[in-house]
Amino acid sequence: MTIPVAIIGAAGLPVGRHQARKGETPQALEHELLAEVVIDAVAGAGIGKDMIDALVFAIPRAYTQQLYYCTFIANFLRLAVDGIVGEVQGNGMTGGLAFDQAAMMIASGRAKVALALGSSFETAVDSAEHMNRSMRATGDIDFHTPFGFTPIAWYAMDAMRYLHDSGASRADLASVAVKNRRHAGLNPLAQYRDPITLADVLAQRPIVAPLGLYEVPPRSDGAVCLVLARADLAKDLGRPHAIVKGRGFHHEGAHQINERPSDMTAFQACRRAGQAALGEAGLAAADMDLAELYAPCTIVEVLAAEALGLVPRGRGAFASRDGETALGGRIPICTSGGCLSRGHPPMVTPLYGYLEIFEQLTGRAGARQVADAEHAIASCELGNYNAAMIHVFEGRA
């Protein structure tokens, strides 16, 4: 890992419910929509397609009909490369792993330009049916699934413990959803943009107590492409870009739960990975101008922000309530609208996070631009943040 890496282009499909029910016509086809996004991202980077050396895909949802998606797309776009073509998979971290692998191809000298890309389509399958599958992704399918755990049930248990320990109220926690919706209202890629009030959030039907409908992730489809390049090439191109300054990863060796009692809301993996990423960057949490956190539920944003040191432990919900984490506040978090309002196409959600950081650090974020944004931090995770991958970025005009 010696050659510095930059993001030089990014494009995404507006997140939303694009997929048609099986058997209906017309269908929204993943590869058609992804191809448009790739062409936009590469054009924005100011390079030709012949400069691309590597294609690292987030594996699509199991609902995507086209198999061998990565080589299919390489053919669809007639991209011949010497570096690598492949798909990576890692639960909610999938998009982050695609980005990380693309960055490593460049850092190792095996590619000068690499794409991190993918699509995640699932909205034709209703939630209850989808959960018959997703319930098998958390815990042990013979010792936890039989009790009826769902992925967000684990986050709900984080929330219950956090409210018990921190003294924050459910309304304090719910303020995260209001804040993120306000951010999403300024983001053309966001799925939900109409403003909501705290009363609206608290009035929603319960999903997993204490979290209601607006505090858990929506169902979303998305397609996104990041263009990464050697930093020297990025400089030569003469366009604004974002340098990858630091990277950290930690897995606790736990899958939602470890039989040894621990402080579940401390998000230790996030803390360790964050320290590693900031250390490599030579920066501190206080140097960050914004953060784009992988947070499917309100509570997750609070706990990840605390673990990264963006807000003090036990104060994350209060910081949201008091506007510290909103645009215009001390440390804006999820200026895209986050999983809750920008939307959450799970296999590519982290890529949408890097896209937001790229736009912010290159001054293209329009009405949601953080003034003079120079440094940003991004997170993504596996399971109940049992693993975290953290990247720190620096903008270059």
Place this chain on the structure above:
Amino acid sequence: MTLPIVDRPGARPWPPRVSSFTRPFWEALAQGRLLTTRGKTGRQLTFPPKPFCPHSWEREVEWVELSGRGTLYSRTVVHAAPALFAAEAPYQVCIVDYDEGIRVATRLIEAPEDIRLDSRVETVVLRYSDGPLFAVRPA
């Protein structure tokens, strides 16, 4: 000591698979006993039971019985359930720290929706038509 048995209607929505190794766990559970394993040398408990110690990787393990008593670390009420569990929704699930020093995740029954964390709980066997599961309830 055996655990109280609570009868449940119908079959388990997601019946666990039983291996040669885990069969003693499920057979004991049906008899009202909650078991797990620990390494014979290191004596470190694990849950679910495993044919080795995940901490030390020693392969010689022994079965031990748990009291089933502990404190409620966290919980939630699942209102939006997988289709397979729709008939049981809403239901409570939880994380419990057993007195023996191990943490498990299970179903919480017979508890008010405002049950306080750190409350004492006890384990019961849920007897379905096709086999057992377990749960905790307020002690």
